[in-house]
Amino acid sequence: MSDPETPGGxxxxxxxxxxxxxxxxxxxWRHIPADLLPADYANSVEKAGGVPVLLPPxxxxxxxxxxLSRVDGLLIAGGADINPARYGQEPDPHVTFxxxxxxxxxxxLLAEADHQRLPTLGICRGMQMxxxxxxxxxxxxxxxxxxxxxxxxxxxxYSSTDVTVDESGRLAGLVAEHLTVPSHHHQAVDEHPGFRVxxxxxxxxxxxxxxxxxxxxVGVQWHPETADDLGVFQGLVAxxxxxxxxxx
Numbered sequence: 001m002s003d004p005e006t007p008g009g010x011x012x013x014x015x016x017x018x019x020x021x022x023x024x025x026x027x028x029w030r031h032i033p034a035d036l037l038p039a040d041y042a043n044s045v046e047k048a049g050g051v052p053v054l055l056p057p058x059x060x061x062x063x064x065x066x067x068l069s070r071v072d073g074l075l076i077a078g079g080a081d082i083n084p085a086r087y088g089q090e091p092d093p094h095v096t097f098x099x100x101x102x103x104x105x106x107x108x109l110l111a112e113a114d115h116q117r118l119p120t121l122g123i124c125r126g127m128q129m130x131x132x133x134x135x136x137x138x139x140x141x142x143x144x145x146x147x148x149x150x151x152x153x154x155x156x157x158y159s160s161t162d163v164t165v166d167e168s169g170r171l172a173g174l175v176a177e178h179l180t181v182p183s184h185h186h187q188a189v190d191e192h193p194g195f196r197v198x199x200x201x202x203x204x205x206x207x208x209x210x211x212x213x214x215x216x217x218v219g220v221q222w223h224p225e226t227a228d229d230l231g232v233f234q235g236l237v238a239x240x241x242x243x244x245x246x247x248x
Contacts (some may be wrong), residue, residue, distance in 0.1 A: 013072035013240035015050040017041050018106050019077055019127070021057045021099070040225035041077050041123075048233035050240065057105040063106035073119040073216075073240030076106055076126030078223065081187060084140060087132050092140035094186065107133050119216040119239035121232060124185055127209060127219025136191040143186065146203040151183045158182035158226060163207045169198030171208050171218060174231035181207070181222035181229075188221065195219070215239075 017037060024034040035056035042052035055067055068074065084091045086107070106126075110133040113120045122242040123129040128138055143149045153159050165172050169202040189206045199208035199220070211217035216239035224232050 007141050008246060012049055013237055013244050014053055014070070015045045015073045015075055015236065015240060016053050016055045016067060016071040016109075017075045018077050018102070018109060019056050019239040021052050021101060024141060029070065037077060038225070041075065043138045044225045044233045045075065045237065048230050048234075048237040050233070050237040055105075055109070057099075057101045059096065059101065059104075061108045061112075062088075063124050064105065064112045068109065068112045068118055070115055071118070072242075072244040073236050074109060074113045074121070075236065076110065076120070076122040076129055078124035078126060078184075080125070081126065081140075082128060082132055082138065084138075087137040089137065089140065092144075094141040098242060099138055117215050118235055119243060120218070121216075121236040122219035123225065124223055128187060128189055129220055130207065130217070130219045131192040134192065134194045136189065136193055136195075139188040139190050141186055142188050142205065145188075146205065149186070150204065151188075151203075152186045153184035158184050158223060161201050161207070161222065163199050163222065165208065166198040169196070169208070170210050170216070170235070171198045171220075171232070175229065179229075181220075181224070183222050184224045187222060189219075 019037040020037045023031045024036055045052040081095050081098050083100055083103050085101055102132050106129050139145055142151055150159055160180050163179055163181050165177050192209050195209035195211055197206050198210045201207050207221045209219045220232055
């Protein structure tokens, strides 16, 4: 029986999502190493018509190759800062924590996704990792550049940022030209070889990047998984579905 949520009865594509690995507490368990991800990511992929599969940080390039050979699309999720050594810089005083195992895993995932031409979406840190993996760099502490901390969230969670989308980009077919988005970041993409900027905010901060060509390779700086905004997830799932159909 075909899935009624999938247009034309096509199989629902499988989307791999990168995760955190850190200690956590739940029930009677305390300080247990765990593979974690806010459920909003998987829920958004499912609502967009995909089947989410979590990809915990593993310790080899071969594992990334095997994992991505079994999925139809890749989502690099948000999280901690990237080690500045990955883009040839010393840490800013505001950059005090990173996860080298996750950095390495996502670098391998992105390299393999490029090799397989796998549809890829990066969210917040995920967009930043896409730029770094391509040989780019980051603004390590955005308030030092824009003069305020409005991008960095609030005590209640996320702050709001007004974004303008370039009408000529792929993203313009997925979201409105002007939108207010949930933000929670103190860093931003600086250099981004192989990508072009397709959304910015009033401060000139890069809010979205896209690779040229027909492959879906999009990063957004905001957190669409926390809002009622499925556009970018639907774009990823549609591209993954098309790729799965071509593979037969």
